[in-house]
Amino acid sequence: MALSKHTSPPVLRARGAKERPAPELAVELVFGPLAAALTAALAPLRVPPPALVAASVAAGLLAAAAIAAGELVAGAALLQLKTVLDNADGRLARATGRVTLLGRYLDTEADFAVNAAVLAAVGAAAGAPVLALAAFAALTLTLSVDFNLAALHREARGLEAPRPRPRGGRLEQALERAYAVLFAPQDRAVRAFVGRRLARLLRGAPPERRAAAALAYHDTATLAVLANLGLSTQLAVLGLCLAAGAPRLYLWLAVGALALLPLLQARRELRARRALRPGATALRAG
Numbered sequence: 001m002a003l004s005k006h007t008s009p010p011v012l013r014a015r016g017a018k019e020r021p022a023p024e025l026a027v028e029l030v031f032g033p034l035a036a037a038l039t040a041a042l043a044p045l046r047v048p049p050p051a052l053v054a055a056s057v058a059a060g061l062l063a064a065a066a067i068a069a070g071e072l073v074a075g076a077a078l079l080q081l082k083t084v085l086d087n088a089d090g091r092l093a094r095a096t097g098r099v100t101l102l103g104r105y106l107d108t109e110a111d112f113a114v115n116a117a118v119l120a121a122v123g124a125a126a127g128a129p130v131l132a133l134a135a136f137a138a139l140t141l142t143l144s145v146d147f148n149l150a151a152l153h154r155e156a157r158g159l160e161a162p163r164p165r166p167r168g169g170r171l172e173q174a175l176e177r178a179y180a181v182l183f184a185p186q187d188r189a190v191r192a193f194v195g196r197r198l199a200r201l202l203r204g205a206p207p208e209r210r211a212a213a214a215l216a217y218h219d220t221a222t223l224a225v226l227a228n229l230g231l232s233t234q235l236a237v238l239g240l241c242l243a244a245g246a247p248r249l250y251l252w253l254a255v256g257a258l259a260l261l262p263l264l265q266a267r268r269e270l271r272a273r274r275a276l277r278p279g280a281t282a283l284r285a286g
Contacts, residue, residue, distance in 0.1 A: 145190055
């Protein structure tokens with residue numbers, strides 16, 4: 001989609017903003033507006049979105065190097081720059097009509113690599129490599145649950161986002177294979193678990209109550225919690241911990257966030273059971 005050089009920043013922000021079932025406050029209040037301003041500046045210059053992915057990776061790796069060297073404040077600042085760039089690449093792609101499957105794979109896998117480098121550096125700075133490994137696993141799982149529950153929420157409401165058409169290039173195919181190794185097993189596991197739990201709840205339920213129960217199960221409040229455990233928020237919290245000279249604190253927070261997952265699942269199941277009760281009033285789909 002060609003953009004006129006006269007396209008206004010508000011229009012670009014509207015076009016580039018990502019539709020989410022629930023907002024991530026750190027993005028809405030801080031990183032989103034900064035990314036929107038950057039998008040407005042770069043879109044008329046025809047800067048390719050992968051260039052921002054590369055810049056984001058560079059900022060993240062520089063942050064990891066700074067943290068490993070004991071420069072915690074510099075590392076914290078670079079992480080926030082990385083987050084702005086990470087938010088801007090998708091906005092730029094959407095605002096200029098250049099959303100591609102290659103770009104989606106590249107963005108996801110670049111984040112995975114940078115997260116690994118940053119948390120390894122934090123583990124070194126904190127003298128807690130095992131805890132850092134646990135934090136990396138916890139962060140990866142939390143982000144996977146957020147991604148898949150958001151997708152299931154849209155599917156339950158018939159709002160599936162269209163998938164970009166594959167172009168078949170070698171790089172795209174290589175990234176697709178990497179995704180199949182790194183992320184597809186997680187996606188399948190999360191979806192299988194969520195699907196099994198819902199199927200058990202709906203077993204023997206009256207057909208007229210099933211749709212309401214499914215909507216109650218795939219609720220927005222759960223996604224609001226998960227969205228605010230998203231990567232932008234995680235790196236903002238990590239930055240605060242680094243600036244305060246407490247890298248170990250973030251590692252414990254990342255691991256501790258896992259405790260929310262079973263609580264959220266229990267709440268979802270309770271909502272579905274209530275929706276299945278005879279004479280139950282319709283729950284807010286939320």
